[in-house]
Amino acid sequence: MQATPSSFRLAYVPGVTPTKWVRVWAERLPDVPLELVSVAAGDGTETLVSGAADAGLVRLPVDRALLSAIPLYTETTVVVFPKDHWLAAAEEVAPADLAEEVVLHPLDDTLGWESVPGLPAFERPATTADAIELVAAGIGVLAVPQSLARLHHRRDLTYRTLAEVPQSQIALSWREDRTTDLVEEFIGIVRGRTVNSSRGRGAQPAENPAAPAKQQQKPRPKQQQKPKRPASAGGRARGGAGASGGSGGARRGKPRGR
Template sequence: MDLDLRKLRYFVAVAERLHFGQAALALHVTQPALSRQVRQLERDLGVELFNRASRNVTLTDAGEHFLDDARALLAAGQAVQDRVRRIAAGEHTMTVGFMLGTDVAAAVNVFSARHPNVPLELIRLRWWNQKRPLLDRTVDIGFVRLPIDAEGLKVLPLYRERLSVVLPSDHPLAGEPAIGITALAGESILRYADATPDWAAVWNAEPPPDDTQPPRGPAFHDMEELLGYIRAGRGVVLIPDPVAALFPRPDIAYVPVTDVPPGRVALAWDDTRHSSLVTDFVEAARSTLKLAE
């Protein structure tokens, strides 16, 4: 199924106002036409996005989650349109994707110093869609976390990151300076939502050294959900230390895990691209980051 961006725009307008009439006015369409398009989107997805049982319109659980994704898709679509228009007008741009906590600043600064007249944009990548923005030209090059399906891509390993387990601050292991992965035996493991099996094997340390099957915790989509589950005692999970550093909290502990392989950050770009700007950005990254062996 191909998602229609117009239907997404209609859905977001209603979801943000929780009123079909107000959304129709904002979109300059009739309310019946708007309602038909939203109903068709629900049929396309096979889920109901709104509760319409009362005079008040509310989002279903599926609608709540879909709203964030719809906003991201619309923003990506707009970014592609803007980019194409700038290219057609002869304006060169550079769009760099990044995973949360990756070290982009040094390479960006060196590149921008070399190309002061080239606008540079940063776009957030997620673990479940690191590759797609590289191939659909939403981004020119991206700081990704491995593993990634490298088919159609050039991938340059950059550096490694220590992993820590995220625990509630009252957990018995929270005060330890470091632990081994076996110390987490029996803990429920939170899952990266929509992750590939290769990603889960690395970031959930699957299978564990003793080949036991730990209880499966809830799946999370972002750090806010992750921290909510941790505080509620619903499970634990491994994350890179640079990500942990962005979310210091008195009720959360990050404990290094000594016997799991470190995370790996790489640069990735479309193998069919022949862009001097991409080449220059790769060289900027090489000159500023210590490459992994």
């Protein structure tokens, strides 16, 4: 009998919120704790390949030679700027609107630009968090997935949707050679499979074909009604209502002497 693993380790990158899937996991596999492993934006692949996590919610692309991946959703790209910036008057921003703006490009960028719009900064910030601090200082603006804009929310900053630019895509990824029952279970959860349709160990076992089947009760045959006897020539029926008297019944005779 295979021993139950002590836990399932799920890596996730900044901006990803795995709460709903963790909740479903706890309901289906209460005997296997799910351990969340927070990793930096660019460390998802390394974490999975090294075995530090069983699966991960990461941003594409990943190394497909080593990892399997199921795309889950695409994130909206936004541009972050101070609340008093002139861009705050727009409902949506286009790349051309940033032509005269310094657009920060952190080293942990998640958008994979071919050409960053706007003017380049003197130096690239090391992280998105560092870039947010520079935006707050009025150094420039920053294009990021909306989830990261929310993660680094500040009262003095706001953002607008940035149209016609690269977008980040979140995927569930794991090592190809480590597709365990628990990995299959988590795949089923993120894909919305029910318990019975899941391929992992949370699936309900099928009925044992060798077990005796429950004896089904045969439906009772309908009771056939006896055919009514034809009425006598005088219009009387033997027994029943016709023999009990009434307007159509025969008169009773005198009782026989004893």
